Each structure stands twice: as C-alpha cells, then as structure tokens.
Amino acid sequence: MKGLRVLAFFLLSLFFFSASPSPWSLGVVKYAKAAAFLKENAFRSERTDKTMAYAALRGMLSALDPHSYLLDPDSFQTMKEDQEGKFYGIGVQILQIQERLTVVAPLEGTPAFRMGIQAGDVIVEVDGKSTKSVPQQELLRKLRGPKGSVVRLAVVREGLKAPIHFTLEREEIPLHSVSYSFGIPFSKKKLGLVVVRGFTSVTVEEFDKAMEKLSGNSLQGLVLDLRYNEGGDLSQAVALADRFLEKGKLIVSIKGREKSMNRSYKAEKSDPWEQLPLVILVNRGSASASEIVAGALQDQGRAVVVGSRTWGKGLVQTIFYLKEDVAMALTTARYYTPSGRVIQRDYTHLEDYLLFYEEKGNGDRGGIVPDYTVGALSYGPFTAQWRGKGLFFAYANSLFKRQLPLSLRFSVDSPRRRFFLDKRGIPFLAPLPEEIGNDFLGYLKGKGVAVEGAQAERERPLWTVELKREIVSRYSGQEEGIAAVSDKDPQLVKAVEILEGERGG
Structure with a gap:
C-alpha cells in the first residue's frame, strides 16, 4: 500500500503545481483516482501494492521510448553484476x-x-x-x-x-565478456579471432590479454566478432575502439535535449594495433556499445564490416535513483557515429521496431550497415529441433563418458587437433566421419526420436557441423569446439577472404 500512496502523492503534486491542466496533469488525476479506488475496493496485500506501483512506473516509462525502463531490486542487481563483470x-x-x-x-x-x-x-x-x-x-x-x-x-x-x-x-x-580468442585454423595467413559478447568494466583488460596471446604468433590480421553483443559500458566501448585508432580520431558523439549533455569521445592514446588489418563481424543482435565500435572503425576507414545490419539502438540512458536499489533508466540523448550517422533505428511503429521489420530503401535509418552483407549459416528443421532439445550435447557427452559402443574405438588428440577412429587420424577441420553420423542417428532412434525421411539426410551437412562442435567441445573445451567448425561460418569465411586480400563482392 505504501508504494501506491507514494506514487499517487508524487503524481498529484505534479498536477497541483502545474500552471494549467495539461493532458499529463489530467492523466495524473485519473491515476490518483484509480489508485484510491483500488485501495478501498481491491483485495490485495502489501506485496500486491508494490507490484502495482512498479507496474504503473513501467507503463509510464514504456510510453516514452523502447529503451527507458524501471530497475526494480532484482533487475538493479542484474545490471550491477553485468557492469562489474x-x-x-x-x-x-x-x-x-x-x-x-x-x-x-x-x-x-x-x-x-x-x-x-x-x-x-x-x-x-x-x-x-x-x-x-x-x-x-x-x-x-x-x-x-x-x-x-x-x-x-x-x-x-x-x-x-x-x-x-x-x-x-x-x-x-x-562474467567474461571476451568469450573466445584463437588463431583461425583454416586461414592461409596468421589471423586471429576475438569474440566480444558484451562490454563490462573488464572488457578491455580481457581483450588486451587475448591480443597478447594471439600476437605471440606474429599476427597478420584480426577478426573482431561483435555478433550478439548487446552493448554495455560506454567507456569500455570507447577504449576498445581507441585500440585501433590514431590519437585524436573521433569515436562517437552524444547529443542530448540540453546542450550541456553534448559530448564527443576521441582516441586518446597510441596502440600497437593501429595498423593491424581488421574486419568486424556484426548481426542484428549487435546493439548499442557494439554499434559504436563498429560505426567508429567503419567511418574512420579503419575496419571492414561484414555480416548483417545491426539492431540500431543509439539512445543514451541516464540512471535516476528512486531508492538505493530502485531506479529509472531514462533516455536523455542519442549516439552519432563520426560521420554523423544516427545509430538509433526509427521506432515510430514500435511493433515493427521490436520485430526488426525493415522497409526497402531505409538503409539510412539507423543501425550499422555492413560493407559486405553475408547471411549466417541457416539450419533446417531437423537440425534446429535436435539442437533445441540438446541432443547433440547428449550424444557427445555419452561418447565422452564411454557409454556408447563407438566410444571404445574413438579418441581425440587435443594438442594436434585430430580425431582418431580405429587409430585413423582425422583433422578437426575435416568432415565428420560418416560412421559417427550414422551412430548418432542410431542413438536418436534409441531415444525414440524420429529421424526417418529424406529431409534428415539432406540436412546431414548441417547437423554434422553441430555434432562435431559438441564432440570437440566435450573432449577439448568449448573454444576448440568453435574453432573446429569455424570454416563453416559464412561470415567468418568472408572476413578471412578479405584479410587474405580476396575482396570478391
């Protein structure tokens, strides 16, 4: 009940101290009347009152824009953990x-x-x-x-x-924001891949360690993977972009409702990777801080961007505290790339925005548009279903625990990146032996999973990729599992072609 009383008092005070009634003020009165009616007539508890107060605040914030939101105690704690890493x-x-x-x-x-x-x-x-x-x-x-x-x-x-x-x-x-880093195994040159899945207070520190590991092999180029990177700490995004730009180069500008909020961020120091050939991977899961990095390095001619158009989240949120563990994140400004591009996608039609609907010809309406548009590996219905049910993982785990007849004939040499089936060595990058694929299908049948029909066989090139990734991951770690199937990633393959000098359109 206290939560409703405080919120109603706050809203009514805005009404009575307004010079003249406005749609906002009239709405405040309606809310106060509704709150009073609920207080007198609804069957509820203290917990219900708090939930209703939070719901009212969420409703108001959602009417502003898609990215203003309430931080209740649970979400406030999650945000704190994400920022601190x-x-x-x-x-x-x-x-x-x-x-x-x-x-x-x-x-x-x-x-x-x-x-x-x-x-x-x-x-x-x-x-x-x-x-x-x-x-x-x-x-x-x-x-x-x-x-x-x-x-x-x-x-x-x-x-x-x-x-x-x-x-x-x-x-x-x-919480590691640098998920993986390794030398790209199918490249003719010494190229590295660093996967950054978010920006926390330790992102650049982790990135520097990854680059130190890769640079020991006389690195000739880098693929920076920002796919599915939803953003995070702005200062870390700026610092990461700074690693690749000459001192004084513009990274991002912020423009707000008030001129006092306007600000520009520039590269502040020299780094050893300012001349390193660079390709950035993005997709629609790349948003906010990751778009700042991709947009800055693309605009400055420092990186080639490959993948699909990014989400287009270029609104700046400022945190306003209501209590120690309750706050509102309000949009107060917008981000702009060095060339003046607006990162934020149009959200006039909210449903289209949330579903990532794109009209033809609106390529200038927010987001980062890649230099090379390349689709991701697309799974068929069987592969997607089996992956969603965890069946690739279950088979790989049974194989590793020597619970399958094939386990006695199968082994992995992790340092040499090779499978062994009946002592026959098979490189990780080679196609998965047909016998293992057939054994997997037999395993599924034993579990009562339908695998009959031509569609499952047509999808064999797809599901064997997932199966190989899970098997290598179980024996050699998840990073090695990703590396073992990296040559089947169309966007990464394009990035390697570019860094090797094969710039086909």
Whole structure:
C-alpha cells in the first residue's frame, strides 16, 4: 500500500503545481483516482501494492521510448553484476533441455568444479525445490546469491540410481565478456579471432590479454566478432575502439535535449594495433556499445564490416535513483557515429521496431550497415529441433563418458587437433566421419526420436557441423569446439577472404 500512496502523492503534486491542466496533469488525476479506488475496493496485500506501483512506473516509462525502463531490486542487481563483470554463484553453465536443468560445463576453479559436478549432470532440486518446468532465468537467480551463502543441489547423473546431493558455498564468479580468442585454423595467413559478447568494466583488460596471446604468433590480421553483443559500458566501448585508432580520431558523439549533455569521445592514446588489418563481424543482435565500435572503425576507414545490419539502438540512458536499489533508466540523448550517422533505428511503429521489420530503401535509418552483407549459416528443421532439445550435447557427452559402443574405438588428440577412429587420424577441420553420423542417428532412434525421411539426410551437412562442435567441445573445451567448425561460418569465411586480400563482392 505504501508504494501506491507514494506514487499517487508524487503524481498529484505534479498536477497541483502545474500552471494549467495539461493532458499529463489530467492523466495524473485519473491515476490518483484509480489508485484510491483500488485501495478501498481491491483485495490485495502489501506485496500486491508494490507490484502495482512498479507496474504503473513501467507503463509510464514504456510510453516514452523502447529503451527507458524501471530497475526494480532484482533487475538493479542484474545490471550491477553485468557492469562489474562478476556475480556470486557456484560456477556452472546450464541449459534447459526438455524441462531438465542440464549442466553444460562447470567453470574451472569454481565451487561446482571443485565439488565434482560434471557436464551432463541434471540438477533436479535447488534448496529442496524441484527445477522441473521452472523458467531457466528463475533457476539462474536461485543459483546466485550473497557471497558465502549456501545452496543445496540434488543432481541426477547417468549410470547412478540415486541422486547425488551437493552443498556449495557461493563465491565470486567472473562474467567474461571476451568469450573466445584463437588463431583461425583454416586461414592461409596468421589471423586471429576475438569474440566480444558484451562490454563490462573488464572488457578491455580481457581483450588486451587475448591480443597478447594471439600476437605471440606474429599476427597478420584480426577478426573482431561483435555478433550478439548487446552493448554495455560506454567507456569500455570507447577504449576498445581507441585500440585501433590514431590519437585524436573521433569515436562517437552524444547529443542530448540540453546542450550541456553534448559530448564527443576521441582516441586518446597510441596502440600497437593501429595498423593491424581488421574486419568486424556484426548481426542484428549487435546493439548499442557494439554499434559504436563498429560505426567508429567503419567511418574512420579503419575496419571492414561484414555480416548483417545491426539492431540500431543509439539512445543514451541516464540512471535516476528512486531508492538505493530502485531506479529509472531514462533516455536523455542519442549516439552519432563520426560521420554523423544516427545509430538509433526509427521506432515510430514500435511493433515493427521490436520485430526488426525493415522497409526497402531505409538503409539510412539507423543501425550499422555492413560493407559486405553475408547471411549466417541457416539450419533446417531437423537440425534446429535436435539442437533445441540438446541432443547433440547428449550424444557427445555419452561418447565422452564411454557409454556408447563407438566410444571404445574413438579418441581425440587435443594438442594436434585430430580425431582418431580405429587409430585413423582425422583433422578437426575435416568432415565428420560418416560412421559417427550414422551412430548418432542410431542413438536418436534409441531415444525414440524420429529421424526417418529424406529431409534428415539432406540436412546431414548441417547437423554434422553441430555434432562435431559438441564432440570437440566435450573432449577439448568449448573454444576448440568453435574453432573446429569455424570454416563453416559464412561470415567468418568472408572476413578471412578479405584479410587474405580476396575482396570478391
């Protein structure tokens, strides 16, 4: 009830101190009357009152633009963790497979790793409550908590009849924004790939470490992968762009409602990578800070951009605190690239904006348009369905745990990047042996999965890519799994062609 009273008082004060009634002021009176009516007539609790107050604030903010929003205590904590690049938890990567919370991998050095939680384990209970049918994001929140607090898990492991019970103490878990970095294995030159999935307070520090590792091999070019990078810390995006630009070059401009908010960010220091050949990968999942980096380096002629048009999120949010753990993120300005391009896409028709609908000929309406438009690898219905159900992961995990007849004839030499089937060496980049593909289909049939028909066979070149990635990941780590199928990524292949000097259109 307190939440509703405070919000109603705040809105009414705006009405009474206004010079003359306006649509806003009249709306405030209507809200206050509705709040009073609910207070007198609705059956509710203190918790309901708080929820209603938050809902009213969310409704007002959503009417402004798509990116102004309320930070309630839960979302405020998530934002804080994302910005700091860390949280407190147990250190597992999880995937919800057919309502089963499955461990993809324990992170090395974390409580889950030390206590012996394994890839393929199914977490069936968290603190005595079933995980079945609970949304994955809610389960993630349950695994996180204050530093030093305890969480109790019940885990089902294949081959064991009874669940295993773990008691784990939460510790600081880093959120790495640089997901992967490796030498591109199919390139004729010494080219590196660095994948940046977000911008936190430690992004540039992680990027510098990745470049130090790659530069030891006399790097001749770099692919900076910003696909699915939704943005984050502006200062880190500016610092990353600075790594590739000469001192004094403009990176991004901000223009707000008030002139006092206008600001320009320029490269401030010299770096060893200012002349390194560079290609940036983007897609519609690239937004905000990642668009600032791509737009700056494209406008300054410093990088070639490959992929698909970016999201077009160029609004600046400023945080205004209502309480210590409740705030409003209000749009106060816009971002512009060095050439003056508006990054923000038109959101006059909100549904079209949210669905990423594009009319023909509106290439100048926000977002970063690539120099080379290249589509991503497209999966067929069988491949997409099997991936969504976690079947590639399940097979690879069974193969690794030597639970399949083929396991006795199969091994992996990670340092040499080779499979061995009956002692026959097969490079990671070679097509997956047909026998393994057939064994996978037999595995699916044993699980009751329909695999008959010509469509599954037509999709073999697609699903064997996913199968190979999961197998290599299980034996050699996720980074090696990505590298093993990197030659099947059309956008990365185009980037390599450009860096090797083959600039076909």
